[in-house]
Amino acid sequence: MKGDGKNEDCKGLNLDRRKFLKITGLSVAGLSFSSVFSFIPKGSFANQSKQKTSPSIRKWAMVINLAACAKRPNCSDCIDACNIVHNIPTLKTPKKEIKWIWKVPYVSAFPENIHLPVKNGLKGLPVMVLCNHCENPPCVKVCPTKATWKREDGIVMMDYHRCIGCRYCMAACPYGARSFNWFDPRLFLKTVYQDFPTRTKGVVEKCNFCEERVARGFLPACVEACKENAIVFGDLANADAEVSKILQERHCIVRKPHLGTEPKVFYII
């Protein structure tokens, strides 16, 4: 699995992890931004490379196309890809499960939208749900140790070494996006993916928008794994990015908009 996300150009460069981080660090500072992302195929978030003056602050966002996703009703490619690269354990009992991205019925994801007429019978279909990386995250303010926080680029992060496991964030998340390690997760891993830490028992975890991959110029694992290109990831602060264009052109919804959390995972219906 390791490195399969790398683009051909990238392989040619043969950069190690430290160099990658260095380059990304520079790009955050606003330097050589376009060169870092130019190897990513057009049509994804690489549209940013067109922009000469790169914005210093990015806002990562995701758009999920329900109709495209629905073309493969039994597909779990995005879930599997995520589980592997993040060392997510497989627990048989649903009560103790760890979930970063998973499938739920439309009515569970959008309980307030069930009265909307939705075309193509989408209502009966499952919806991929994950952490919404809210602009106004309720989980962040309740954390008594600042073990979860929002970065400038909008990604809501978790520090597995600081979390005390009080689960206040789980009570505060309106999307049920957080999971707790009720047992030692390492006991339930068949293989360990070396590029991402495993967790200990007693800490909370959730989707991190693949920040470890984004930092190295890769797309999130779920985006890459999707054969229908149903998931688009990119920079909302860049008007030319594909996510921004989709949001302008298509009718998109978010989960529980009335709560004012401002999710950054959008759904095309």
Place this chain on the structure above:
Amino acid sequence: MLSKALIGGKKYWMWIIMLGAIALAGFSSYLLQLRFGLGITGMGKNVSWGLYISNFTFFVGVAASAVMVVLPYYLHNYKQFGKITVFGEFLAVSSVVMTILFIFVDLGQPARALNIIRYASPKSLLFWDMVVLNVYLLMNIIIGWKTLNAERKSEQQPFWIKILIIISIPWAISIHTVTAFIFSGLVARPFWLTAILAPRFLASAFASGPAILVLICFVIKRISGFDTGREAIGKLVQIIAYATVINIFLLLAEMFTVFYSDIPEHSQYFDLLFFGTKGYYLLSPFMWLSMVLAWLSAFVFINPHTRKNDIFLIGACLAVIISVWIEKGLGLVVSGFVPSPLGEITRYIPSNHEIAITVGIYAIGLLILTALVKIAISVKSEV
């Protein structure tokens, strides 16, 4: 003065040993939880807080209720409470210790507990709860101890203690208010998202706490012969009666808004809690029991014929305690998680280890209370 807790008859030591054994049994279950993780409890992804946080909530209330004896005695100079004020303060001490233990056993990474201080987060209500509870614990230890010491030496209380006592009155209100705010500020949980939660918490606390105190008075009288006086108990009963009625009223007010507005987001919780749904009736019988007990005890406390009868009184006090424990324990904490934000209905049944740990913490609380009350009675009997 501390040595007075070490002088006792055979029955006293039997009681202490029994409590110690229960606490040890709970501790052995806790070691298991420490080793395997919180997975050995009945909690899960959807119901992520259970018996521990329920008990935490209940005992913060009991601790806060000490204010109901302190306030009349010190602010209104109600002398009859002179004999029981120190019991109220010691009940608060043991209750706060229990609440801290209940939070502690609920942590997934207890070794990192001090992160709450190292990375202090003023935006988190849990941080503030930690602050107010610990300060309240310290206050009550100092106040109770100094008062008793002054009494022993037949001296006046030092002036600074009186100031501390005055501060402890609003502080008691604050511990339960902050505890309610832990729940009532979460957009994710419409069941808790109500401004009436803090007032409800205080009302139910002022019913259940003094009820426990009345029972303590009866037990003390029976065992040691130390009489706290009929009038003091009568006054406590009055407080319990009003608090119970106000608590019922506040719950009904909440239910009016929920059911009349009929916003599914709010009403679905109450529907499930009181009526259940196909295959899920777990909490509803308990909730109805809680309601019936609250009404019955209110009747006993108000009716002059029944409230003067010891048997009725003890029964009604027990009824209030059980009613409030259900209502703001499992009924409040667990119900906030059912249904989950994704509409899932999850059954929560505490595991045996979870129950053992909980009972173990009760035993520790009772041990502390027994020792403190024993000291207080010894001092008061000497004077």
